[in-house]
Amino acid sequence: MEYAIETRHLTKTYGKNRGIRDVNLQIPPGEIFGFLGPNGAGKSTTLRTLTGLMKPTSGECLIQGIDPHRDPVAAMAQVGNLPTEFTLEDRSSGRALVDYFAALRGVRDTGFADEIANRIGADLDRPVRKLSRGNKQKIGIVLAMFHRPPVIILDEPTGGLDPLVQEQFLEILVDAKKAGQTVLFSSHVLSEVERIADRVGIIREGTLIAVEDPHALTARALRRVRVRYPEGNTPTQIKEIEQLAGVNHLSWQPPYLSFDYSGDANALIQALAAHPIAMIDIERPSLEEIFLGYYGNGGAA
Template structure:
């Protein structure tokens, strides 16, 4: 039986009267690559910062490896590798000095692993951090998170600043770590990243979890992309019925995402003087965008 690595129950965080997150609940099992996805400002970083005891929750609970994240923060820290969306460092240090210092904090100094990761990510260990580009600073954060071979990786918007080639190298490294047993919580607003990497996703919007599904379930959930060509342009109000979302109208052409009986749909659009109708499977990105509406 797999261990529950992360368990969050009814987690709330308010900044005064302003909502951060509300009643967030989900769990991540050992060995999962779990996607945490939503638009910017949805509450992803607040949830992660609360998990790491960087923020104190207003109410609710969160555990990692069965231990309360606030009460036992120091006990579990050594088993976590964290990459912030906007990492900050001691700018006047050389990369090698900073990463050596980081490894010592975990009591796991490993020069061969440091050099291996730096070589794969094409990171110059002898440069000062203040002289690095944004992408190279992100590489420093990646190496720091991986250096001590943590049981859990928590990654908050980890690919920002990386070029496409380096993103692929980074994904390859994550898959290798996962094969060794590392559990990964991968937070992103980039839909294609989650599709490539994750087994399961929690979708957050305006501080609340709106769905939790495997990537396979999202693909097989019955959504259809419908495209119509009609004699006359349609108004959005004419498509205001159950199952329809993400309506786009350009002249006599209309497209939308639909979930429901195709027979019912054809009956409902019968009065539209349809010249042509095309029904296909939507892309995973189109399904995610439906959740964001």
């Protein structure tokens, strides 16, 4: 099978500093792949190497079967790319930039640029120098996608976008998948990746530590659970809850029972439903908490 995006033992070091190490990814055509990790984990290094902006120390990467470092023109003809940091010609408008890149790519019909711009509220007619950071980001999104490339690579694409625009943008990515395009996008925001990604890759300290279905990822995540019981009621099932697989750090401070949980949600609900409760609050885990829940403190990386 020819993957839309593939890396083989991809490694990039900066002198004595490690960027990424032995990253192996296989992303088939038509998949949305979310690349998760905290800042500095190696997301941008991986994507810059994939798009030919950074030469790997060892290993290789392929876009539609083409090595972007051996044949950059052919590889980049397959890609729409939005790096986390990019520069636009200040004196130009977004529309002028679309026309410029359309000419370079041999694209005659730029109508899709207007469709994307309308959906995310991008102003293609104002000079770039008059746009805010968020509005420049919108122009970057249009430029990355207007030519309907087979492969779309986006590094932290929702940075600077307000929540409503983020929603519209994620819907555009889902539409791209329906059209058969492959999307690889990095983020440190679990919720947006969980919502649209078919699979998720987690990178930490330069090492790809997991490739998961996003629902499996959240199912294994550590959650902080807080249960409030009616006044004067002492829960009689504390022992039962404490013995559930995945319960840790349980404490009873009337009227609240609190604990960390990384087990099966149905088992927890059944245990709690056996007695009256006034309220239950389950905190959504941060990315770091997911790492801890998935691998344990100091676990395998």
